[in-house]
Every structure is written in structure tokens, then in C-alpha cells.
Amino acid sequence: MAKRFLSGNEAFAEGVRLARPQVISAYPITPQTTCVEALASMVESGALEAEYLHVESEHSALSAAIGASMAGARAFTATSSQGLLYMAECLVYASGGLYPIVMMNACRSTALPWNIYCDQRDSLLLADSGWIQAYAASAQEALDLALMSFAIAESPEVATPFMVCLDGFTLTHTYESVEVPESAQADAFLPPYKTENRFDFENPKNLAFSAGPETNYLFKHQEQQGMLNALKAVPQTEARFAQIFGRAYPGLTEGYLLEGAEYVLITLGTVTGIAQKTASDLRAEGFAAGVLRLRYFRPFPSQEIAKALRQVKAAAVIERDVSFGATGAVHQSVCAALQQQGITTRVSCVIAGLGGADISEDDLRGVFADLAAGRHETRFAGIRERRDER
Amino acid sequence: MSVNPKTISSDEPFFGHKACPGCGGALAVRLILKILGERAVAVLPAGCMSAVGFNFPQLCFGCNAAISTFAGTASMLAGIAAGFRAQGITDFKAVGFAGDGGTADIGIQALSGAIDRNDDILYVCYDNEAYMNTGVQKSSLTPYGAATTTTPAGKRLRGNLSEKKNMFEIVAAHGIGYAATASVGYLPDLLKKAEKAASIKGTRYLHVIAPCPSGWGIKTDETLDAAKEMVDCGLWYLAEYEHGAFTLNRDPKAFGSVRDYLKRQKRFAALTDEDIEFITKTRDAKWKFIRENFRRAG
Structure with a gap:
């Protein structure tokens, strides 16, 4: 296993190379581009044997990936922001047809106003x-x-497409020391793709058909079951991964200083780093802070969240999303999960980091202070402070 | 070697569907699939043929087939071709059947991309000159003067006021390996072109006039007559594009009556003499261009 200094996009491309996709279809968009550029270089050098389709739009990128999956090939694509929204129709197509395509999304704000920097309004819109x-x-x-x-x-029990979200620039373009596994290890972990959900010349199939009111819900129920089966498949796969690669992952959520925590921030993506630092500093000051990071947003880790928040006094979602007229996608899902399980912990929603805005330790200390003071209203980080300045 | 009504396969690759009586599109799909044979993989976007052929559990294609997104016929085909190629499978015939709207409107971007990449696919446009599946709305291949539900013919406007988009030459302008126009009114010509298209690698395009009796306002047994008459009166032409050159396959010495062609169809009922004169003049200008720029067959 070699250590290399890689950006998030480059590291992801290395992971894709090791997964040996047979078809890659891609259309450029900032900040996804350096990932698909890296893959194109790998195809050129022979490091990766794959059909690389230079499609003319994101819609075609995912449409072609669906076609490749129907042909029985392992397919990959990547996009971001407007591109993700442009291909939205194909997202429900891929999941409805149970085609296990993998897509990287570089999380980026959505126009208008135009903005190429990170928030999670693109991927959360398609949750x-x-x-x-x-x-x-x-x-x-x-x-x-x-x-x-x-x-x-x-x-086979999941058969669901998978979107891996990398915060735009914050992760896609930030360099870190990364362990790159050997191909032999990766091959042991991930065998070639085999499926019955494909065209077959011996026994021709009609795929992607219509299903009327009599049968439609049966297909949707099957889709829901596949997604829910991922709740088990994730920890099982992580355990197998740890055996082969020696790196362990904590399942669908990652707790930080949750033991004895009274106030907890709920995070998604890279804001976790500063949230953990803030909690750690507050702990040293005698304030019982903790962080619950959602590693997966779908399937939604309701049980893990309920378990983590059952005993805490209050929690806040640091939300890089707005569901206009409501709160944010993460907040709504967290509240629904708690309500369903009869847990009354108050969870507030702090909308922060939109369009790449920095989220500082001071911001997060303010959120913890609000929780301790019993202030729970949904707010945009930065707005209240500005009002105070007037 | 050429397929004719006696030698064409008796296998039925498209049957049990609920297409309307006299459907020109269903005929084109069925005959072309017979020529492509059992290695065909058909993609049909949202539209008449997918609506009538893919209703679970009544699935009507004898070959591998799938519905694509409306805009995604060519891109899904490209992915299928790439997926097979990546697995070392080379003996397949990826074919798309899209209507006029699926081709000239919402699907033109993906089609252009596929031709640009020279993906190994055959793209068939079955052109019934409007969005028939949703109840006869104008597409960019609806001819001048045709009444549709979104271009109604009344006192002020007499139906569709834009002219039929020139898909054949748009496709040819990409430098495609093979493109051809055809009509279900000239079946031997259609079969010959389908057979030729099947034998070529790279992107190929067939544009087939396929009348829709309910959308055109003709009787269900008049489909082939109307499709033939459209060619005979010069409002459609049979041609090929290959090796950078256009060839005209049929050069009538005299045209049939444009008026008779139009007036037998209810969609043209509101046309005035001036409209018919305009359509005739447009035809003549087109044929002047064709005769100056297309080679003659044989």
C-alpha cells in the first residue's frame, strides 16, 4: 500500500481505478472535473481498462451509464450541482431499474445566484x-x-445506485496524504460485476418497462427494500474492507465525544472537522459537547441517530441546505427519525456554509451557546449577528 | 442477398402490442427488427412504440429491448454499445426507434453526440409528423399547414406555420457514415436500406415516414397509400448519404398531385389554395436543390 499526496478528486479517481469500471461516461463541471480528467489519464496510460464515453451532457452521461449497466457492465459517472440537476430524470430511472451505477457528486451550490463553491443543496435536493x-x-x-x-x-440484496458526495473544493481540491491500496487487494475485495438484471442474448429481456396501478407499488416496494437492505450491507462491507485493507469505518454514522454529551452538533461532510475541533475545545473547558456525523444520508440511519441523541439535552443540525419555507433536508429527516421513535430531544436547524461560506469555530461555539441557552429557532448563520450590528 | 417479402424472416420480433390499427410506426419497427435479427438490442424512448409495447407483464419485444428516457435514446444506445464492447461482445445490433419529437426535438442533442462519437448504433426515426402518443401535438417535424391540438386550424391561423425540420441533412452534416430517408409506402426501398444500415459499423440513421391514421385523419387501411403518395407528390424523397455524398434513389419524372395528397387528410382540411400553392412552391425549391446537389442512383 503506497502513500500518496492526493486531492479528494484524485483520491476518488484512484478508488474508481481500483474498482475497474468497464464504462465511464462523463461531462465536465467544476469542481468535479479533476476527477474525470484523472480517469481519462488512467485510460490513456493503460492503468485503467475502460470504455470512456465523452458525452455531450450530464443527462447523456447517466443515460449512457444506465445503458452500460443494462448491458451488464460496471458503470461510473461523476457530476456536480447544475449537472446533477440536469440529469435528475436519469437518477430516478437508474434507481427504478435497480442499476447499481456509482456516481461521484462534487457538492456545489445551485444557481441562482451562480456559485461554484460548496454547499449540499444539489445532492440533498435529490435525496x-x-x-x-x-x-x-x-x-x-x-x-x-x-x-x-x-x-x-x-x-444483490441492495441493487441500488450509489452517489458518493464530496464537498466541492473543501474536499475535492484539498490535498492530503492518502494510502492507495494495491490492485490485488482491491480485486480480492471487489469481484467483477455479475447480474441477472441485464440483456441476455440466450433469453432476450425487455427492461425498463411500464407498470400500471395494479403492479407499480410492487416495484417501488422492492426498491425501498433494496435501499433499506443497505443499512446492513454498509457495516458488513466495512467489516470486510477492514479485514482486507486494515482501515475500519464506523457504519452509517460517526460519533465524536458522544459519551456524556449534553449538546450535540449533527453534521454531513467536511464541516465535521471544525465541529469536532470545537467540541474537543469545549470539552476541555468543561462544556459537554459532542458531534454526530451522518456518513450516509440515504438510507437514513434513524436507529443510530435515535441512539446517539436519546440522552442529550439538545442538538443542532449544521445544515448546508435550505428547504425554502421549511428548514433543511437533514434537519427534517433527523426530526422525523426521532419523532418516530418517541424521542423528544429538541433539534434545531442552523443553515450555514451556503455557497462555500466559511464555518468557523466561533460560529459553532455560538450554536452550542444557543443550545445551552434554550434558543432553538431555525436561523441562517451570520444573519442574526448582522442584525445585532445594526 | 437483398431481403424481399419472400425472404424476410417469419420470426415476429414485435407482436402482441396495442398499437392502433394501421400504425405506420409499428410496421417500421417490426420490419426493421426482422432484418436486424436476434442479436438486436432495441431502445425506444417515451412515445407510441414504448407505450404500446412495454406494459408489464405484457412485454412485446422478442429481442432484448428497453425504454429509454425521452431525451436519451441515443445516449442509452451509446452506453449499451460501450457496455458490450467492454465485455468483448461485438456481435450485437444496437438500434433505437424514436418518433419525430423524440428525434428532432428532445432527442437531437443525444443523437448529435452519438454521431459525433461514431457510436456503433442504428438510429431509426419513425416520423408520423407530430406527438401522436400524447394526442397529436406539433413537433418540429410537423409539416406546414398541419392542424394539431397545439396548432389548431381556425380562422386566424391555419395549423402549423413552421416548416418541417430537415433532420436527414442535419444528420448528414455531422459526416455520419450512413443516413437514409425512407417511407413505409416504399417497403422494398426501406428493407434494402435497413439491410444496408445493419451491415455498416458506426452510427447510422434511417428516417422513415410512418403515417398515423388517427393523427393524420385517414382511414386505417390508407397508411401505405398516404406514405407512398407523400413520396410521389414530392413532399418526401427517398435518398441516402454515404461517403460524404447524397444520392437520390427515386427521381420522379412528374409529381403526383400535392392537393390530392393534402386533401385526403383531415389534418390539412383548413388549407386554402394559397397555402397549397405555398407548399407546392416550397416543394419545387427543395427539389431544385436536390437535383442540383444529389447524385442519381444507379
Whole structure:
């Protein structure tokens, strides 16, 4: 296993190379581009044997990946922001057809106003599209998720496409020391893709058909079951991954200083780093802070969240999303999970880090202070302070 | 070697579907699939043929087949071809059957991309000159003067006021390996072109006029007549594009009556003499261009 200094995008591309996709279809968009550029170089050098399709749009990128999957090939694509929204129709198509395509999304704000920097409004808008969604918090995790995503998506009881989300620039373009596994290890972890959900010349199949009111719900129920089966497939796959590669992952959520925590921040993606630092500093000051990071947003880790928040006094979601007229996608899912399980812990929603805005330790200390003071209203980070300045 | 009604396969690759009586599109799909044989992999976007052929559990294609997104016929085909190629499978015939809207409107971007990459696919446009599946709305291949539900013919406007988009030459302008126009009114010509297209690697395009009796306002047994008459009166032409050159396959010495062709169809009922004169003049200008720029067959 070699250590290399890689950006999140480059690390992810290394993971994709090790997963040996047979078809890659891609259309450029900032900040996804350096990932698909790296893959193109690998195809050129022979490091990766794959059909690389230079499609003319994101819609075609995913449409072609679906076609490749129907032909029985392992398929990969990547996009971001407007590109993800442009291909939205194909997202529900892939999940409805149970095609276990893997896609990297570089999380980026959505226009208008135009903005190329990170928030999670693109991927969270498509949380209901039937794709597994995992959010990496480091380049190493991005590489490892590239490998694990194929294994989870393709496991027959899951058969669900998988979106790996990397925060734009914060992760896609930040360099870290990354362990790159050997091909032999990766091959032992991830065998070639085999499926019956494909065209067959011996026994021709009609795929992607219509299903009326009499049968439609049966297909949707099957899709829901596959997604829910990922709740088990994720820890199982991580255990197998740890055996082969020696790196362990904590399942669908990652707790930090939750033992004895009274106030907890809930995070998704790279904001976790500063949240953990803040909690650690507050602990040293005698304030019982903790962080619950959601590594997966779909399937939603309701049980893990309920377990983590059962005993705490209050929690806040650091939300890089707005569900206009409501709160944010993460907050709503967390609240629903708690309510369903009869847990009354108050969870507030702090909308922060939109369009790449920095989230500082001071911001997060303010959130903890609000929780301790019993202030729970949904707010945009930065707005209240500005009002105070007037 | 050429396929004719006696030698064409008796296997039925498209049957049990619920297409309307006299459907020109269903005929084109069925005959072309017979020529492509059992290694065909058919992709059909949202549209008439997918609506009538893929209703679970009544699935009507004898070959591998799938519905694509409306815009994604060519891109899904490209992915299928790449997926097979990546597995070392080379003896397949990836074929798309999209209507006029699926081709000239919403699907033109993906089609252009596929031709640009020279993906190994055959793209068939079955052109019934409007969005028939949703109840006869105008597409960019709806001819001038045709009444549709979104271009109604009344006192002020007489149906569709834009002219039919020139898909054949748009496709040819990409430098495609093979493109051809055809009509279900000239079946031997259609079969010959389908057979030729099947034998060529790279992207190929067939544009087939396939009348829709309910959308055109003709009787269900008049499909082939109307499709033939459209060619005979010069409002459609049979041609090929290959090796950078156009060839005209049929050069009528005299045209049939444009008026008779139009007036037998309810969609043209509101046309005035001036409209018919305009359509005739447009035809003549087109044929002047064709005769100056296309080679003659044989």
C-alpha cells in the first residue's frame, strides 16, 4: 500500500481505478472535473481498462451509464450541482431499474445566484431519487468509499445506485496524504460485476418497462427494500474492507465525544472537522459537547441517530441546505427519525456554509451557546449577528 | 442477398402490442427488427412504440429491448454499445426507434453526440409528423399547414406555420457514415436500406415516414397509400448519404398531385389554395436543390 499526496478528486479517481469500471461516461463541471480528467489519464496510460464515453451532457452521461449497466457492465459517472440537476430524470430511472451505477457528486451550490463553491443543496435536493448517498469527510475516506460504493450498490440484496458526495473544493481540491491500496487487494475485495438484471442474448429481456396501478407499488416496494437492505450491507462491507485493507469505518454514522454529551452538533461532510475541533475545545473547558456525523444520508440511519441523541439535552443540525419555507433536508429527516421513535430531544436547524461560506469555530461555539441557552429557532448563520450590528 | 417479402424472416420480433390499427410506426419497427435479427438490442424512448409495447407483464419485444428516457435514446444506445464492447461482445445490433419529437426535438442533442462519437448504433426515426402518443401535438417535424391540438386550424391561423425540420441533412452534416430517408409506402426501398444500415459499423440513421391514421385523419387501411403518395407528390424523397455524398434513389419524372395528397387528410382540411400553392412552391425549391446537389442512383 503506497502513500500518496492526493486531492479528494484524485483520491476518488484512484478508488474508481481500483474498482475497474468497464464504462465511464462523463461531462465536465467544476469542481468535479479533476476527477474525470484523472480517469481519462488512467485510460490513456493503460492503468485503467475502460470504455470512456465523452458525452455531450450530464443527462447523456447517466443515460449512457444506465445503458452500460443494462448491458451488464460496471458503470461510473461523476457530476456536480447544475449537472446533477440536469440529469435528475436519469437518477430516478437508474434507481427504478435497480442499476447499481456509482456516481461521484462534487457538492456545489445551485444557481441562482451562480456559485461554484460548496454547499449540499444539489445532492440533498435529490435525496429522494432512490440513490444511496454517502458523504466523505476526507480524501482517504473518498478513495475507500469509491471501492465500497460498488460493493454495496452491486450486492444483490441492495441493487441500488450509489452517489458518493464530496464537498466541492473543501474536499475535492484539498490535498492530503492518502494510502492507495494495491490492485490485488482491491480485486480480492471487489469481484467483477455479475447480474441477472441485464440483456441476455440466450433469453432476450425487455427492461425498463411500464407498470400500471395494479403492479407499480410492487416495484417501488422492492426498491425501498433494496435501499433499506443497505443499512446492513454498509457495516458488513466495512467489516470486510477492514479485514482486507486494515482501515475500519464506523457504519452509517460517526460519533465524536458522544459519551456524556449534553449538546450535540449533527453534521454531513467536511464541516465535521471544525465541529469536532470545537467540541474537543469545549470539552476541555468543561462544556459537554459532542458531534454526530451522518456518513450516509440515504438510507437514513434513524436507529443510530435515535441512539446517539436519546440522552442529550439538545442538538443542532449544521445544515448546508435550505428547504425554502421549511428548514433543511437533514434537519427534517433527523426530526422525523426521532419523532418516530418517541424521542423528544429538541433539534434545531442552523443553515450555514451556503455557497462555500466559511464555518468557523466561533460560529459553532455560538450554536452550542444557543443550545445551552434554550434558543432553538431555525436561523441562517451570520444573519442574526448582522442584525445585532445594526 | 437483398431481403424481399419472400425472404424476410417469419420470426415476429414485435407482436402482441396495442398499437392502433394501421400504425405506420409499428410496421417500421417490426420490419426493421426482422432484418436486424436476434442479436438486436432495441431502445425506444417515451412515445407510441414504448407505450404500446412495454406494459408489464405484457412485454412485446422478442429481442432484448428497453425504454429509454425521452431525451436519451441515443445516449442509452451509446452506453449499451460501450457496455458490450467492454465485455468483448461485438456481435450485437444496437438500434433505437424514436418518433419525430423524440428525434428532432428532445432527442437531437443525444443523437448529435452519438454521431459525433461514431457510436456503433442504428438510429431509426419513425416520423408520423407530430406527438401522436400524447394526442397529436406539433413537433418540429410537423409539416406546414398541419392542424394539431397545439396548432389548431381556425380562422386566424391555419395549423402549423413552421416548416418541417430537415433532420436527414442535419444528420448528414455531422459526416455520419450512413443516413437514409425512407417511407413505409416504399417497403422494398426501406428493407434494402435497413439491410444496408445493419451491415455498416458506426452510427447510422434511417428516417422513415410512418403515417398515423388517427393523427393524420385517414382511414386505417390508407397508411401505405398516404406514405407512398407523400413520396410521389414530392413532399418526401427517398435518398441516402454515404461517403460524404447524397444520392437520390427515386427521381420522379412528374409529381403526383400535392392537393390530392393534402386533401385526403383531415389534418390539412383548413388549407386554402394559397397555402397549397405555398407548399407546392416550397416543394419545387427543395427539389431544385436536390437535383442540383444529389447524385442519381444507379
